[in-house]
Amino acid sequence: MASSQAQATDHDQPTAQFEMVRRAPSPLLAGVVTDLVGYRELVPVHIRQNEAASLTVPLVISFGEPFAIGLSRTPGNSDRFASFASGLHAGPVVIESFGRSCCVQVNFTPLGARRFFGIPMCELADRVVTLDEVLGLAGNALQERLGQETGWRQRLDLVEGWIVERLVTTAPPAAEIAWAMAKIASSNGRIRIASIAGEIGCSRKHLAAQFADLVGIGPKAVARIVRFDRTARLARSAVGVDWADLAAECGYADQAHLVREFRELSGSTPTALLPKPG
Known part of the structure; x- marks a missing residue:
């Protein structure tokens, strides 16, 4: 693939x-x-x-x-x-x-x-x-x-x-979920899911059901992936990464939280995803 x-x-x-x-x-x-x-x-x-x-x-x-x-x-x-x-x-x-x-x-x-x-x-x-x-x-x-x-x-x-x-024969998905996905992306995965549900005017349970249908995973999982992706991109583009500072900038509780998320979402440590020297 x-x-x-x-x-x-x-x-x-x-x-x-x-x-x-x-x-x-x-x-x-x-x-x-x-x-x-x-x-x-x-x-x-x-x-x-x-x-x-x-x-x-x-x-x-x-x-x-x-x-x-x-x-x-x-x-x-x-x-x-x-x-x-x-x-x-x-x-x-x-x-x-x-x-x-x-x-x-x-x-x-x-x-x-x-x-x-x-x-x-x-x-x-x-x-x-x-x-x-x-x-x-x-x-x-x-x-x-x-x-x-x-x-x-x-x-x-x-x-x-x-x-x-x-x-041609299919309709676009519900505008509310497209808006929610865009909101998660624009916030770099840091927006509260309850805030999204509140702005749409639905319960978190209903929002989760809509995401299961139209996206496949819940809004919290989407936000995790968005946040991870941004963090990985920032790390790759940095010259000398301060992982504690990067964790704070990207919304992780601390460096240990960042490391756990990298392991769960990529199967690797943060440093393993950096470009190889030379």
């Missing part, structure tokens, strides 16, 4: 082990899709990726060997998936491949995924679900059409057009 931290491009980026094509979506998919990726491994070697929790819902359509995927754990022999979707997960995702994977990956926003798949997002949260289960015969037909194409540009054009056509 293509890492969400790779450089954004609109052309082939071959490395010693894989090639990747990354494209921003057309304006017609604004707020629904963040990017589209073509990914192909070039040499038969074992590749292991650890991806931290994020607010991305991936759809992967494969033409090669399956990936091994574990949610907050090392994947086992029964955790092989070729074409699949995966909902939000407030923890790390361990992805292993073996040098022969090839796929198109569409990265949805949570609300975009709810609109596209047309099912409650709690049915995808903390799960990896096969293409058959989420898109049925239409998904299989799309996979076959994509497999017949030989160029990444043609494949990405095809899948993007297919998504646009599918969205």
Whole structure:
């Protein structure tokens, strides 16, 4: 599965082990899709990726060997998936491949995924679900059409057009939850959930139910991921990180709290996520 931290491009980026094509979506998919990726491994070697929790819902359509995927754990022999979707997960995702994977990956926003798949997002949260289960015969037909194409540009054009056509018959999610997600993001995950419920005019229980349907996880979990993501980005861009100061700036009770959150959401210590020197 293509890492969400790779450089954004609109052309082939071959490395010693894989090639990747990354494209921003057309304006017609604004707020629904963040990017589209073509990914192909070039040499038969074992590749292991650890991806931290994020607010991305991936759809992967494969033409090669399956990936091994574990949610907050090392994947086992029964955790092989070729074409699949995966909902939000407030923890790390361990992805292993073996040098022969090839796929198109569409990265949805949570609300975009709810609109596209047309099912409650709690049915995808903390799960990896096969293409058959989420898109049925239409998904299989799309996979076959994509497999017949030989160029990444043609494949990405095809899948993007297919998504646009599918969205014509679906309505955007409730404006209140879109507003709540934006409020959490603009506050860097520090706004009180009771405040959001109060501004919308509903109970926290009702808000949690709406988030389960439209996002997949609760507003508090969304806020944790937003806060973690900001903290990780600030740490990566800093020259010499003072973790106690960063914890205070980002809304953690103390440095120990920050460390616990990093372990739970990324499976790593804060320092392990910093760029390697040289």
